Amino acid sequence: MKLRDTLLALVIGLGLWQALVVATGAPHFILPSPWRVAQAAYKSRVIIAENAWITAIEVMLGLLIGTVLGVATAIQLAISKTAERLMLPILVFTQAVPVFALAPLLTLWFGYGMGSKIVMAVLIIYFPVTSAFHDGLTRIDAGYRDLSVSMRAGTWHFMRHIQIPQALPSLGTGLRLAAVYAPIGAVIGEWVGASRGLGYLMLLANGRAKIDLMFASLIVLACLTVILHVSVGILANRLTWYAQGRSRP
Amino acid sequence: MTKAPGIMLKGQHRIGDRVLFDTDLQIPAAQWTCLLGRSGVGKSTILRLILDLETGGTFKGSIAATDGMPLAGRISYMAQSDLLLPWLSVLDNVCIGARLRGTAPNIGRARDLLHRVGLSDHAGQKPASLSGGMRQRAALARSLFEDRPIVFLDEPFSALDAGTRADMQELAAEVLRGRTVLLITHDPAEAARLADQITVMSAQGTQNWPPPATAALREINAAETLACQARLLAHLRGMAA
Numbered sequence: 277m278k279l280r281d282t283l284l285a286l287v288i289g290l291g292l293w294q295a296l297v298v299a300t301g302a303p304h305f306i307l308p309s310p311w312r313v314a315q316a317a318y319k320s321r322v323i324i325a326e327n328a329w330i331t332a333i334e335v336m337l338g339l340l341i342g343t344v345l346g347v348a349t350a351i352q353l354a355i356s357k358t359a360e361r362l363m364l365p366i367l368v369f370t371q372a373v374p375v376f377a378l379a380p381l382l383t384l385w386f387g388y389g390m391g392s393k394i395v396m397a398v399l400i401i402y403f404p405v406t407s408a409f410h411d412g413l414t415r416i417d418a419g420y421r422d423l424s425v426s427m428r429a430g431t432w433h434f435m436r437h438i439q440i441p442q443a444l445p446s447l448g449t450g451l452r453l454a455a456v457y458a459p460i461g462a463v464i465g466e467w468v469g470a471s472r473g474l475g476y477l478m479l480l481a482n483g484r485a486k487i488d489l490m491f492a493s494l495i496v497l498a499c500l501t502v503i504l505h506v507s508v509g510i511l512a513n514r515l516t517w518y519a520q521g522r523s524r525p
Numbered sequence: 526m527t528k529a530p531g532i533m534l535k536g537q538h539r540i541g542d543r544v545l546f547d548t549d550l551q552i553p554a555a556q557w558t559c560l561l562g563r564s565g566v567g568k569s570t571i572l573r574l575i576l577d578l579e580t581g582g583t584f585k586g587s588i589a590a591t592d593g594m595p596l597a598g599r600i601s602y603m604a605q606s607d608l609l610l611p612w613l614s615v616l617d618n619v620c621i622g623a624r625l626r627g628t629a630p631n632i633g634r635a636r637d638l639l640h641r642v643g644l645s646d647h648a649g650q651k652p653a654s655l656s657g658g659m660r661q662r663a664a665l666a667r668s669l670f671e672d673r674p675i676v677f678l679d680e681p682f683s684a685l686d687a688g689t690r691a692d693m694q695e696l697a698a699e700v701l702r703g704r705t706v707l708l709i710t711h712d713p714a715e716a717a718r719l720a721d722q723i724t725v726m727s728a729q730g731t732q733n734w735p736p737p738a739t740a741a742l743r744e745i746n747a748a749e750t751l752a753c754q755a756r757l758l759a760h761l762r763g764m765a766a
Binding site: 417424 | 573576577578597598600601602604606608610611612613621622624625626627651652653671
């Protein structure tokens with residue numbers, strides 16, 4: 277059973293954590309025990325939930341906008357050879373700039389609110405989504421192309437009825453990556469400058485030596501990312517099954 | 526469907542500096558022409574040239590229909606791979622041509638064609654749930670949906686088992702009657718059964734080979750069919766040697 281394995285892994289992880297606390301004898305403001313973290317999480321549940329909600333919205337909006345932009349770019353690049361020649365090198369070059377280094381600039385431009393975090397998440401997932409989907413759109417079975425030429429297909433109709441459906445599994449691959457990257461983008465944005473969100477809460481807790489609260493926030497962030505990863509994974513699988521004409525694996 | 530024209534192809538095809546073939550091929554109107562020859566001799570290239578598809582070489586010469594009208598848009602094409610779209614139902618695959626041209630498909634006609642190739646009960650299924658023979662029948666229905674006077678078949682039956690292949694040959698002969706058909710095949714038995722004209726291709730060009738005196742579609746075990754098949758096979762083996 278998959279669920280049983282997951283629970284078992286969780287118990288082992290908590291056991292190792294507790295063992296580490298006991299073995300090192302580290303004080304609770306350096307390494308709090310799982311039980312202490314659980315207590316802190318319960319005590320601060322409202323503030324954690326409020327901040328987690330903010331981060332979740334940033335991540336979701338970033339994911340949504342980044343995916344829409346990435347999909348639109350990939351389609352444009354696949355339709356127009358000129359766009360592909362001009363844009364692809366620029367896209368690759370922009371990947372040489374670490375997005376983290378842009379965070380202070382984005383905060384300056386888009387403010388301390390959610391805007392700069394959403395832009396951060398968008399920037400970080402835009403390339404993987406574009407690149408994976410573009411790859412799928414252009415790696416098309418030559419036979420389909422021949423058939424479409426003999427059927428006198430229009431460029432856009434070929435794109436809509438053959439290229440896009442065939443590339444959906446590749447889009448799924450891009451989305452899986454995006455689901456992991458998007459929270460990183462949002463949290464980095466929160467670290468650089470924010471008044472709300474899990475990243476902000478972690479910094480705040482750290483500054484006040486509330487390491488148990490920091491751990492609690494970190495775990496909630498990890499849970500958010502896992503939920504997102506699993507949900508996007510389910511969606512990605514559905515895209516693949518659709519493209520293969522199956523309803524189940 | 527408009528009246529089926531014949532096709533004339535005369536010229537030389539080069540890949541880089543190498544001459545792939547230099548030929549004068551006549552494909553008669555409303556008949557089955559079977560094109561045989563070793564792999565790599567350029568059979569598919571001829572088909573691609575007439576279809577105006579990418580060939581990776583340059584052709585110098587002329588390609589024309591015997592009625593003087595342009596060939597573009599008058600040819601439908603069926604390959605060895607069925608090229609069915611896995612995410613569409615069989616019915617939607619049959620009318621994909623209309624969708625690719627941005628026009629509303631005539632679903633009723635698509636259903637009639639599926640009935641004609643014996644797939645009525647599978648119209649709503651996805652290609653993945655069909656056998657190889659059924660998939661090729663769906664591809665044949667898709668070709669028929671295009672309703673073009675000329676049909677090119679590039680080894681469409683070669684991956685099928687012997688029984689299914691014989692069934693498909695009979696079905697294709699029946700439903701494509703009256704059209705100009707160019708069938709590329711490696712199988713002398715297929716040519717001996719189906720062909721009105723047998724054309725053998727080699728580096729020297731194309732050469733017509735006498736088909737059996739009886740009319741196509743011929744019985745597999747008819748004496749003329751078997752004799753033609755044997756002579757053709759011997760000829761092809763002689764060319765390879």
